Amino acid sequence: MDFERARFNMVEQQVRPWDVLDQDVLESMMTVKREEFVPAAHKALAFSEAEIPVGCGQIMLSPVIEGKVLQALQIKPTDSVLEIGAGSGYFAALMAARADWVRSIEIEPELAALAAANLKAAGVENVIVEEGDGSEGWPARGPYDVIVVSGGMPELPAALKTQLNVGGRLFAFIGEAPMMVGRLVTCIGEGRYESVDLFETVVPPLRNARRADPFRF
Numbered sequence: 001m002d003f004e005r006a007r008f009n010m011v012e013q014q015v016r017p018w019d020v021l022d023q024d025v026l027e028s029m030m031t032v033k034r035e036e037f038v039p040a041a042h043k044a045l046a047f048s049e050a051e052i053p054v055g056c057g058q059i060m061l062s063p064v065i066e067g068k069v070l071q072a073l074q075i076k077p078t079d080s081v082l083e084i085g086a087g088s089g090y091f092a093a094l095m096a097a098r099a100d101w102v103r104s105i106e107i108e109p110e111l112a113a114l115a116a117a118n119l120k121a122a123g124v125e126n127v128i129v130e131e132g133d134g135s136e137g138w139p140a141r142g143p144y145d146v147i148v149v150s151g152g153m154p155e156l157p158a159a160l161k162t163q164l165n166v167g168g169r170l171f172a173f174i175g176e177a178p179m180m181v182g183r184l185v186t187c188i189g190e191g192r193y194e195s196v197d198l199f200e201t202v203v204p205p206l207r208n209a210r211r212a213d214p215f216r217f
Helices: 003-018 023-031 040-045 063-073 090-096 109-121
Strands: 052-055 058-060 080-084 101-106 127-131 144-153 164-176 179-189 192-201
Touching: 003 023, 003 063, 023 063, 040 052, 052 109, 063 090, 063 144, 063 164, 063 179, 063 192, 080 090, 090 101, 090 109, 090 127, 090 144, 101 109, 109 127, 164 192
Parallel strands: 080 101, 080 144, 101 127, 144 164
Antiparallel strands: 052 058, 164 179, 179 192
C-alpha cells in the first residue's frame, strides 16, 4: 500500500472538502503517520472514513471529525492540552505536533498502554499518557489551554470548564445516541464561557461520564 498517496488523498479528498481549510491542521494530518496508530488488523482502513475499533469498545474517529475538531481548537505552540480518552494515541500525536505538551488520560489500562507504545514508536516526546478516570477532568495538573473529550458525554460537567485558562478552549461530544453534537466551549473571562455546537455525530460514550438528571425541571 502506498501510504503517502493514501494520506494525501485522505487530506485532499476527505478532510479539506468538509471545510477544514486551516493549513496548519492539514499539514499536521499530512505529517503524523496515521497508519502507525491503527491496529494491525485494520491497516488497510487507516485512511478511510471508517471508525476503526481500537479495543475496549472505543474507536479512532474518522479523519474528517479529527480535522474539524483540530481546526476548532486552534492549538498554539505555547498551549497545554488535556485529552480525556487516549484511544490509539493518534489524536494526541496530532495535537502534540502543534502544542507545547499534551497530557492524555485513559481509564482503560489496555488503551493507555497502546497509546503510550504507539506514541513512543512514533517518536512523539511531548505527550504524557496517564491511566485514570478523566470524566471530571484532571485538575491536579491544570489549568489547561485546551481540553478535548474524545468520548460521548450526556452533559458537560461544570468541573471541566473550571479547568480552562482564560482564553482556553474545550471540545466535547455532548448528548446520547442517536443525537450528539460536537461542542466547542471557550473561556472568555473568569467564570464566563461561550458555547457553540459545530456539527452532529455519534461516538461511543466515555466510561463513567456523568449522566443527565432525568428529573430536572
